[in-house]
Each structure stands twice: as structure tokens, then as C-alpha cells.
Amino acid sequence: MKYHLTSFGCQMNDHDSERMRGVLEGLGYEASADRDGADLIMFNTCTIRGSADDRFMGNLGDARRIKRERPDAVVAVGGCWAQSQKDAIFTDYPFVDIAFGPGEVARLGELIARERIEAVGAFSLDGAFSGQLPAKRERSFQAWVQISVGCNCVCSYCIVPRVRGRERSRPLAEIVGEVEALAADGVVEVTLLGQNVNSYGRDLPAAERATFAEVLRAVGAVDGIRRVRYTSPHPKDMRGDVIAAMAETPEVCAHVHLPAQSGSTRVLKAMRRTYSRERYLELVQRIRDGIPDVSLTTDLIVGFPGETDADFADTLSLVDEVRYDGAYTFLYSPRPGTEAGESMDDDVPAEVKRERIQELIADVQDHARERARRFVGSTRDVLVEGPSRTDPQRLRGRLEQNIAVNFTGDATPGATVPVEITDATSTTLAGRMAAHVTA
Ligand code: 5AD
Numbered sequence: 001m002k003y004h005l006t007s008f009g010c011q012m013n014d015h016d017s018e019r020m021r022g023v024l025e026g027l028g029y030e031a032s033a034d035r036d037g038a039d040l041i042m043f044n045t046c047t048i049r050g051s052a053d054d055r056f057m058g059n060l061g062d063a064r065r066i067k068r069e070r071p072d073a074v075v076a077v078g079g080c081w082a083q084s085q086k087d088a089i090f091t092d093y094p095f096v097d098i099a100f101g102p103g104e105v106a107r108l109g110e111l112i113a114r115e116r117i118e119a120v121g122a123f124s125l126d127g128a129f130s131g132q133l134p135a136k137r138e139r140s141f142q143a144w145v146q147i148s149v150g151c152n153c154v155c156s157y158c159i160v161p162r163v164r165g166r167e168r169s170r171p172l173a174e175i176v177g178e179v180e181a182l183a184a185d186g187v188v189e190v191t192l193l194g195q196n197v198n199s200y201g202r203d204l205p206a207a208e209r210a211t212f213a214e215v216l217r218a219v220g221a222v223d224g225i226r227r228v229r230y231t232s233p234h235p236k237d238m239r240g241d242v243i244a245a246m247a248e249t250p251e252v253c254a255h256v257h258l259p260a261q262s263g264s265t266r267v268l269k270a271m272r273r274t275y276s277r278e279r280y281l282e283l284v285q286r287i288r289d290g291i292p293d294v295s296l297t298t299d300l301i302v303g304f305p306g307e308t309d310a311d312f313a314d315t316l317s318l319v320d321e322v323r324y325d326g327a328y329t330f331l332y333s334p335r336p337g338t339e340a341g342e343s344m345d346d347d348v349p350a351e352v353k354r355e356r357i358q359e360l361i362a363d364v365q366d367h368a369r370e371r372a373r374r375f376v377g378s379t380r381d382v383l384v385e386g387p388s389r390t391d392p393q394r395l396r397g398r399l400e401q402n403i404a405v406n407f408t409g410d411a412t413p414g415a416t417v418p419v420e421i422t423d424a425t426s427t428t429l430a431g432r433m434a435a436h437v438t439a
């Protein structure tokens with residue numbers, strides 16, 4: 001039996017997809033190179049913006065065709081879009097055999113076993129952590145580790161709390177146990193995942209209560225782990241103890257992805273982000289003061305309902321003040337069931353949104369290029385990830401600041417090597433290996 005899995009969306013979904021592959025291969029399924037050759041056609045979906053839905057619809061149309069040609073093929077749709085459609089999925093898309101929400105990866109084996117008996121949905125939001133499931137990792141030396149699922153924030157544009165439910169944290173001992181097992185299996189870099197990592201632990205029973213700062217220190221202390229990353233923190237919950245843990249734990253990488261969303265306090269309020277522009281900027285200063293050579297990246301939304309030229313100018317000036325090392329920029333997209341999607345007019349014309357995002361991207365790139373230049377001329381530790389995407393003669397890896405480097409040299413993936421940085425663009429660095437493998 002063969003399966004084909006297409007994964008959409010965030011790192012949380014990529015991580016769930018690795019678990020899905022692990023479960024399927026444990027059940028004896030083999031990966032198929034294409035959908036047409038698969039008995040089980042599976043999707044792990046995203047619904048964060050309308051564009052995610054559109055992308056998936058094209059793929060689902062392909063599954064409909066296959067099902068028409070081969071009625072025996074099984075079509076399974078998991079993840080956030082499936083969760084958001086749970087009331088109508090089997091009536092609107094009758095060729096779908098199995099549907100399950102993001103909390104149900106742990107029940108995948110059971111769902112597949114039951115499929116031939118009845119069409120089964122599975123939309124509870126309190127399934128087990130997928131951390132207990134086998135995983136098929138994309139790279140043997142890097143792994144994601146889920147520390148919490150769900151989100152208690154009420155950002156007015158965001159569908160995540162609706163499709164992933166309330167926040168639930170995994171006990172620290174379990175997280176450390178997983179990281180130890182990963183390290184024993186050759187993993188040197190872990191990325192801790194949560195919808196809001198630094199509100200971690202507040203829901204744990206008193207005897208198990210721990211903070212995100214403690215997670216960082218404990219994971220950094222695991223033998224064999226050389227790099228710890230995490231995503232994403234919410235600025236409202238980023239405290240001094242996390243900054244101190246980052247500064248004092250050498251394994252924790254000097255990179256913070258700190259979603260700002262907007263530079264206008266008025267818009268931030270309408271988004272229900274619960275911080276002002278000024279508080280965000282103070283936080284950035286504290287992070288820069290506490291963590292030497294830290295890189296900062298962010299998410300920004302353009303065209304939120306009611307965003308004026310002056311609000312947008314505030315976002316541009318935030319970017320100029322912070323000087324990010326990189327940023328993801330998004331056009332606002334109204335989501336059904338969210339506060340903004342239901343009760344605020346999507347009133348910024350598409351044309352204006354497009355002009356604004358172009359201006360914003362250009363500004364972000366200018367700063368990213370400028371910031372990347374600070375590495376030129378220095379020698380940095382690079383974790384080798386594999387061959388360069390554009391030139392297989394060269395290698396590709398990352399600085400702890402999460403900036404990609406293409407370089408000449410000879411080293412195995414998973415090794416950390418010193419690389420002399422010779423050139424910089426807004427997204428990548430170029431360099432040459434300086435000496436032999438250090439680790
Ligand atoms: N429209 C546009 N962007 C959105 N994001 C989340 N919801 C929306 C939406 N409705 C962006 C935010 C978030 C990132 C993952 O996606 O910037 O941080």
C-alpha cells in the first residue's frame with residue numbers, strides 16, 4: 001500500500017506531517033512519488049488566509065479526479081482547514097473518506113483502520129500530543145518538538161484559536177524526555193513549537209508548573225543538543241526571564257521571531273494584540289540589550305480593516321526603527337468566524353493593499369540586506385544542512401541567527417563548521433569554510 005501526503009501551512013503542520021508519515025510507515029504504507037500512484041491520498045491543510053484555502057482547493061480537485069478514476073483510493077484530509085469545515089466537509093466534498101482536525105494526528109492509525117467500515121470524521125480538539133508518535137524526520141539531525149498546542153489569544157484576525165482550541169502545555173519532563181531520545185538518535189538542533197511558546201506552562205497542574213524560560217534551559221542542557229530554536233513568542237508574554245535564559249544558555253540561538261503585525265497602536269488595539277507600538281519597541285530594546293548579536297524577524301499584516309495611510313506609515317517606521325533581519329508580510333484576509341472577519345469591513349481596497357505591501361517588502365529587504373552585511377568579513381559557526389539549492393557544488397547551512405549561508409567546503413550535513421562570510425544579500429550569505437569540522 002502506498003500513500004501520498006501534501007502538507008500546507010506552518011511549522012506546526014510540517015511537524016504533524018512528519019508524525020503522519022511516521023504513523024503511516026508504521027502501518028506498512030510506503031511513500032508514493034505522486035498522487036496517481038497512491039492508495040491513500042492525504043492532505044495536511046492550513047486555513048490561515050484565504051490564499052491557503054485557494055491553494056488547497058486546487059489540490060483537492062486533483063483528489064476528486066483520482067477518486068472518480070479509482071474509487072478504491074482513500075482520500076484523507078487533516079489539519080486546520082478540515083477542522084474549520086467540520087460541519088460540512090462530508091456533504092460538500094463527498095469524495096473525502098476521512099477528515100480529522102489538527103488535534104487528531106494521534107488517532108490517525110485508528111481512523112485509517114476504521115475507514116472501510118464507515119466514513120469517519122474526528123474533530124475533537126483535545127487529542128494527544130503528537131510527540132508520542134513515531135516521526136519520519138526530513139533531516140536526521142534536526143527535529144521539531146511540540147511544547148504546547150492551541151492558543152488562548154483573541155487576535156481579532158486569527159482563526160488559529162478556533163481550529164486549534166485552547167492552549168495545552170506538555171509537561172516539562174515529557175519535553176525533556178523527547179529531546180533526550182532525539183539527541184540519542186543523532187539530533188543536534190531542535191525547534192520548540194507552540195502557537196504562543198512563552199505563555200507555556202500556565203495551564204499545567206501546580207506540581208508540574210514550569211515556565212518557558214525553564215524549558216529553554218532544560219532543553220539546552222540535554223547532552224548532544226547544540227542548537228535550540230523556538231517559534232513563536234507573543235510580545236505580550238515575552239518576559240525578562242526568557243531573555244536571560246537565552247543569554248545564559250549558549251545552545252539557545254540568538255534569534256527571536258517576534259510578530260509585531262502592525263506598527264500602529266490604534267490598529268494593534270483593533271487587532272487585540274494587547275501591546276502598543278511603544279511597548280513593542282521597549283521589548284525589542286530589552287532583547288537587544290540582553291542578547292548580543294541577536295537577529296530579529298517578524299510578521300506584519302497590511303490592510304487590516306480601517307488601516308489608514310497614517311497607520312501604514314507607522315508600520316513602515318516601526319520597520320525602520322527596529323531594522324529587522326527579515327519579515328514575513330501578509331495581506332489581510334478576512335477569516336470566517338473571527339472577530340474581524342465577522343464584524344469589521346474589509347475596507348482597504350485591494351489595490352491599496354498591494355501598493356502598501358510592495359512598499360513594505362522593499363523597506364524590509366533594504367534593512368535585511370544592510371543587517372546581513374554585519375556578518376561579512378567575520379567567521380561564524382554554521383550548521384551544515386546539505387547541498388546548496390542553486391549550486392550543488394556548494395553547501396548550505398545556517399548561522400545561529402537563522403540566516404542561510406551558501407559556502408564552499410567539504411563537510412557532512414549535521415556538522416558545525418566555521419565559515420568565513422564573504423558576501424551578503426537580503427536573504428542569504430555567501431562564504432567559504434575556514435577550517436576543519438569543530439564538532
Ligand atoms: N490575514 C492575514 N494574515 C494573517 N495572519 C494570521 N491571520 C491572518 C489573516 N487573517 C498572519 C499573522 C501571523 C502569521 C502566521 O499569519 O501575521 O503571525
Ligand code: SF4
Nearest residue numbers: 009010046047048080
Ligand atoms: Fe498553522 Fe494556522 Fe495554518 Fe493551522 S491555520 S496550519 S495553525 S498557520
